Amino acid sequence: MSKPKTKIRMHRPGASTPADAMYAAHEKVYPREVKGRYQSLRTLAVFTLLGLYYLLPWIHWDQRQAILFDLPARKFYIFGLIFWPQDFFYLALLLILAALSLFFFTALAGRLWCGYACPQTVWTEVFLWMEKWTEGDRSKRMKLDAGPWNREKILRKTAKQLLWVGFAAFTGFTFVGYFTPIEVLGRELVHLNLGSWELFWIVFYGIATYGNAGFLREQVCMYMCPYARFQSAMFDRNTLIISYDPERGEPRGGRKRGVDPKTVNLGDCIDCNLCVQVCPTGIDIRNGLQYECIACAACIDVCNGVMDKMAYPRGLIRYTTQNAVDKIVTRVLRPRVIVYGILLFAIAAGFVTALALREPVAMDVLHDRNALYRLVGDESVENVYLLKIMNKDIKPHTYRVEASGLKDIRIETDPETIVVQPGEVLGVAARVRTELDHVHGGGANIKLVLRSVDGSNMTHTETTRFLAPRNR
C-alpha cells in the first residue's frame, strides 16, 4: 500500500520484544467493572442481540415457528418466506453483504463489530456478569483466586460454574431450536427422549459457548480471530480508533484532587492505571494503538469518570482518528469508504429487488427416460414429461399447464388442474402431442407455461425439447 498506514505497535508489559508478546506467558485478565456511556451502549447491545437470539425461536408465524432452518426437510422458514436449496443464491448474497458491511464499518469506524456486536464479546460480557454476581468485583475475584480452597471459595466457584454451565446449555438448546422446532425440542428435553443428534449438537454448542466465553475469552480475539489480524488492512489514518492523547496526558503522575496540572509540571494523566484494569484484553491503551484492542471503549468510560473527579475536561482517552491526534484534518468521505459504500448499497439493493421479484413457483421438466417419443396412430407423435412443480409460497395454489411452440400442440396433465400445497413439490405426468408433419428434423423446442388459475396471477415458463422421428 502506498498510503501511510496506521502503525499498529504491539507492546505488552513484560514482553522483551513485541514479537515475544505472542506467546508470553498468559496472565489471567481480571477486567474491572466499569460504568459509563459506552458500557451502557454495550449492555444495550447485549440485551438486544442475545434477546433476539434467545427469543426468536419461540415466535410463531402461521402456526409454525417463524424462523426455522428445517434441515431434515431441506427448507428454511423466515417469517412469511420459505427458502429451498435452489435459493442458495440469496444466502450467498447475504454473506457477501455481511462481508462488505464489515469492510465498510471497519474503514469508517474501526472495530465496532469487536467492541459491541461480536458473539464472542457479547457472550463473554454475560459470563463476566455471572462471575461478578457469584465471585464479586475485580479485587474480590483476585483475592478469591489467590486464597486457599475454603468453604466460601468452593461455594462461590460452584455457584459460578452452575450458572455458566446452565447458561451454556440453554444457549446450546436455543441453537438447536433454530433447526428442530424448539417447542418439540423442549418437550423432548422434559421427557428425556432427545434425539441423539439434537443432544450431540446441544452439548457441542454448549461446550463451545462455555469454552469461548468462560475460559478462553480475550485469547479468542488475540490468537484465534482472523478478523483481528486482517482488519488493519482496512484501517487508515481517518478511521475511528480509541486513542490516548499523550500530548495532553504526559508527563503522567499522581497528584491531589483538584490540582492544576500545570502548577506541578504534569500532564492530565494521573497514572491511576484504571484504564489498564478495565481492559478485557489486559493492554495499556497509553502505549498506542495495539492489535489486541477490541475497541470496547471501557477505558474511555473509566478515564472520563476519573477526569470528572479531578475536574479536568473529559476525553483524555477518546474515540478519535490518527489524523486528529496528529492535528491533521480528518476526512470521513475518502475513496475507500465511498467504494465500499457504493458496493454495499448496490448489492443490498440487488438483494432486496431479487427477494421482491422472487417467483413463488418453480417447475422442473424431466423428459421421460424410457421412450423418446410415442407414435399415436399414423398422424401424431407424443412425448411424456414429468413436471416437478414446487409451490414456494405460504398458501396452496392451483395451476394449469399450457404448451406452445409447435402447431396444433396439445397438453394433457393428470389431473388437469393441479393443486400444490405450500412448500410441496408435486410430480405431475404430462403428455404433449402434435401432428407428425409439424415437427421437422427430429425435434423442436417447445415452451411449457405453468399458470396459476386461482387469481394469484403467477406464471413460470420452461423451455424443453420435443422429440419426433427424424426420417420424415
Added chain:
Amino acid sequence: MSRPANAARPGDAPGPARRIRDLGVVLWPSFVTAGVATAIFFANIDPEALRAATFPSLEIGRKAGYTIGFFMFWGVTAASSYLTYILLRPANGDSK
C-alpha cells in the same frame, strides 16, 4: 504480519496454555471454513441422494448425513491447518 504468527520462538512459554492456544489456532479457522463448505455442499446435494448413490444399504438420515458431512469437512480442513502450522515452524529446531 511480517512473520508467521504461530511460529514457535525462543522464549515461548511452554506448557498447557500454549498448547491450548495452538490447538485453537488450528481448530477454529478450520471449523469456520468447514462450516461454509458444508453449507455450500449440502445446499446443492441432498444427503439422502448421496446415501442412495454411495451406501444404499446403510440407514443414514439427513440429520446424521449433515453431521457426518460437517465433521468430514472439519477433519480435512483441520488436517490442512495442522500441516500449515507444522510447516510454519522453523525447520532448524531452534525452538526445541
